Amino acid sequence: MKVASETKDLTEKYNSEKDPTKKLKLQYRIIEKTAKVTMEEIYRLSNRNFGLYMKELTKPFAQQYIKFQQDYIVQRITHGGLNASDLPLVVAEQQIASKAFDRFSPTMAGGDKRVMERTLLLLTMSYAQLGFQLQVMNATLEPLQLMTQMIRSHFGADENWLFAVSILATHENLVKKKLLELGVSEAEIENENTRFHELMERLTKEIEQKENRKLGLGFYKSDTLRTVRNELEHRGYRHKVTREQMLELLKDLKDFEKEVFPTVPAKTS
Secondary structure, eight states: OHHHHHHHHHHHHHHHOOOHHHHHHHHHHHHHHHHHHHHHHHHTSOHHHHHHHHHHHHHHHHHHHHHHHHHHHHHHHHTTSSOGGGHHHHHHHHHHHHHHHHHOOGGGGTTOHHHHHHHHHHHHHHHHHHHHHHHHHHHHHHHHHHHHHHHHHHHSOOHHHHHHHHHHHHHHHHHHHHHHHTTOOHHHHTOTTOOHHHHHHHHHHHHHHHSOOOOOHHHHTHHHHHHHHHHHHHHGGGOOOOHHHHHHHHHHHHHHHHHHSOOOOOOOO
């Protein structure tokens, strides 16, 4: 009751506090108090009730994890990062990983208090490291979040719009980079009177003449990228981009890259 009363007092102070720094300190004190009460309640649970509590706690996570794995596999297939021949290995990896995690349990300590304490300490440290990694990731993604807020506010679009624009800009730069590698001068490439479709035609000609090879469908499918690029560049504010559409563009870009920058087979001795 004392802790609950203290938490209530802190909450009232937090709601009435105007100073941002003091408000932040109060917020963390509330978190600390609430966590303490929660942990004390958990420690008082019987083994049976604790087992039921853990089951309920992990159920939504397990469901979310399974859905994430399924969606991620579909995403990798969509953008060409995973082939049908890779699926058996992916399934096998998930089964092996699941068994490995199942075998890791605090009960393997055999009731040894020292081992249990050290296990808890290691888990706490891992949690702290994970928290730090999430902070770093959030800081890295902050520009993307800010841009997403901007386009959502003005265009009603989301991060998939940004990814699509990036994919299309990468397509253009891959074309120009390949032309440079084939000996075309930068002055010719960046000539303001040269249209993008002319660069594509020049690229076809240069590859056929200098690399003595014919381009496949992966190259010519990039006409779709060019069309979408022109539309988003000039009238992007009118359009939204779904995740499926963005992944289709990414797959087309990867197909284009394979055609233009083919992997050179390793020489065998």
